[in-house]
Amino acid sequence: MKMILMSAALAGSIIWGSSAVQVNGIQSHSISEMAPLFDEEHAYETIHELSEVIGPRETGTEKEKEAASYISKRIQDEGLAVRFQPFHVKTYYSGSVMAGDHEYPIRSADKSAVENEERVEGEVLDGGYGLNLDEKEAKGKIAVLREGKISVSQKLKNAQAAGAKAVIIYNSKTKPLAIRPVKPKHIKVPAAGMKKEDGEALLKEKQAVIQFKNYRNRTSQNIIGTRKAQHTKHPDILYVTAHYDTVKDAPGADDNASGTSAVLEMIEQSKHLPKNKEIRFIFFGAEELWSAGSSYYVSTLTSDEIKHSRANFNADMIATDWKDASQMYITTPDGKKNASVNYAVNAAQRAQLKAPRLTQLGYSDHVSFYEAGIPSANWIWLSPDTQEPGPWYHTEKDNIAHISKERLNEAGQLLLSAVQEANMD
The missing domain is CATH 3.50.30.30 (Glucose Oxidase; domain 1)
Structure with missing residues (x-):
C-alpha cells in the first residue's frame, strides 16, 4: 500500500502528529560526514527498469518472475549471496457490490x-x-x-x-x-x-449484493540478501524491506519500484558500514495480495531470530511527484513510536536531515513484522491534508513520468541514515 550524489539536505523539524519540536543546533544545510550518500540517479534507473522495461508485475506472472531475477542479479553484483523463498498463495479475495x-x-x-x-x-x-x-x-x-x-x-x-x-x-x-x-x-x-x-x-441504497471472488493457486517468491555480522554467533538483526510486485496493469513505478530501488541502493552502501548487526535485505512478492510474501517470511522466523530482531524498515511509495503528497511519513500500524521510528528521528538529528511525520497506517509489509512483535515502520509520501498517496495509485499512470528524483533522494537518504543509526546502536 518507494539521484546525483546528495550534497545538501534540508534542515527541518521533528514532527509528531500536529505538534513540532525544532531540532536544536541545525543551521548548516550540509549532510553530516558520517551519513552515507544515496545515489538517486542510480535508483531512478532501477525504477525505470522495473516499471518501463519489465512493466506490470502482478503476483504469479512471468513479469513478476522476471523482476525477481533482475533483483537477484543486482544483489549478487554487490557481493551478497541470494536466497529465493518461494511461497504459494492459495487464495486471494476480491469482488464487487451490486446495488440498484x-x-x-x-x-x-x-x-x-x-x-x-x-x-x-x-x-x-x-x-x-x-x-x-x-x-x-x-x-x-x-x-x-x-x-x-x-x-x-x-x-x-x-x-x-x-x-x-x-x-x-x-x-x-x-x-x-x-x-x-x-x-x-x-x-x-x-x-x-x-x-x-x-x-x-x-x-x-436499500439492498445490496456482495459477490466475493477469489484467485487461486498463485506462486510467488521473496528474494533475500543477507549481510552477516562479525564476531558474534547470535547477532541482532535489522530488516530493510520493500515489495516488488504490482496490481494488474500498473507499471508500479512508485508502488513499489521506488522502495525496491532504495533497498538496492542500501545494499551497495552497506559495505561501508561496520558489521555490528546482521542486515537482511528482503524484496517481497505478493504484497498486493494481503502482504502474503512478508507474512510468509515472518512465519518462518524462529523464536531466537525474533528475539534478536531490532527493527524493520519498510519502503513503500517513496518517490511520487504528486504535488499534494508533500509530507514524508513514517507510519506504524498503531500510530505509536517504536525503535524503528526512533532510529529515524535520531538519524535526522545527527545527519541534519528533514525529519518525517509519524502517522498510523495499517497496510504494507511492515504490518507482518509488527504482528510478530518486531518494531517496524513504513516510509511513504502522503498528502498532509488527506493522507492520500496520489491519483495514480494502483493505476496504469503509476509510471516513470510521475517519479520525483528530489523526493526519492530525500526519502532514500533518511532511510539510509536510519539504517546506519540502527546498525551502530
Whole structure:
C-alpha cells in the first residue's frame, strides 16, 4: 500500500502528529560526514527498469518472475549471496457490490472471513463508525461503516457481535480501504473495503449484493540478501524491506519500484558500514495480495531470530511527484513510536536531515513484522491534508513520468541514515 550524489539536505523539524519540536543546533544545510550518500540517479534507473522495461508485475506472472531475477542479479553484483523463498498463495479475495443499477468494486475481502467464492445479499445498514451497533438493527444486514475513530478490527468485532451478515468499510479518502484485521483469526464475518465516494453512494441504497471472488493457486517468491555480522554467533538483526510486485496493469513505478530501488541502493552502501548487526535485505512478492510474501517470511522466523530482531524498515511509495503528497511519513500500524521510528528521528538529528511525520497506517509489509512483535515502520509520501498517496495509485499512470528524483533522494537518504543509526546502536 518507494539521484546525483546528495550534497545538501534540508534542515527541518521533528514532527509528531500536529505538534513540532525544532531540532536544536541545525543551521548548516550540509549532510553530516558520517551519513552515507544515496545515489538517486542510480535508483531512478532501477525504477525505470522495473516499471518501463519489465512493466506490470502482478503476483504469479512471468513479469513478476522476471523482476525477481533482475533483483537477484543486482544483489549478487554487490557481493551478497541470494536466497529465493518461494511461497504459494492459495487464495486471494476480491469482488464487487451490486446495488440498484450500480456495481462498486471492493478492495479485498479478508481471507479469514471468506473461504470460498461467496454471494451475500441483504439490507444495507448505515452503521456509522461501528461504535455501537445494536443487534436488533444489525442482525442479518450488510453493515456499511465509515473508516475512523476505532480500528478496523474493532469495527469488525462489533459488527460480528451484532449479527451483521457482512461488513463493508469505506475509506475517509478516495482510495479503496484495505481490510486487514490485526488478529484475523477472531474475525469470521465476511468483510471488504471500499473507497469513500462508493461507500457514500451505497448508503443511499436499500439492498445490496456482495459477490466475493477469489484467485487461486498463485506462486510467488521473496528474494533475500543477507549481510552477516562479525564476531558474534547470535547477532541482532535489522530488516530493510520493500515489495516488488504490482496490481494488474500498473507499471508500479512508485508502488513499489521506488522502495525496491532504495533497498538496492542500501545494499551497495552497506559495505561501508561496520558489521555490528546482521542486515537482511528482503524484496517481497505478493504484497498486493494481503502482504502474503512478508507474512510468509515472518512465519518462518524462529523464536531466537525474533528475539534478536531490532527493527524493520519498510519502503513503500517513496518517490511520487504528486504535488499534494508533500509530507514524508513514517507510519506504524498503531500510530505509536517504536525503535524503528526512533532510529529515524535520531538519524535526522545527527545527519541534519528533514525529519518525517509519524502517522498510523495499517497496510504494507511492515504490518507482518509488527504482528510478530518486531518494531517496524513504513516510509511513504502522503498528502498532509488527506493522507492520500496520489491519483495514480494502483493505476496504469503509476509510471516513470510521475517519479520525483528530489523526493526519492530525500526519502532514500533518511532511510539510509536510519539504517546506519540502527546498525551502530
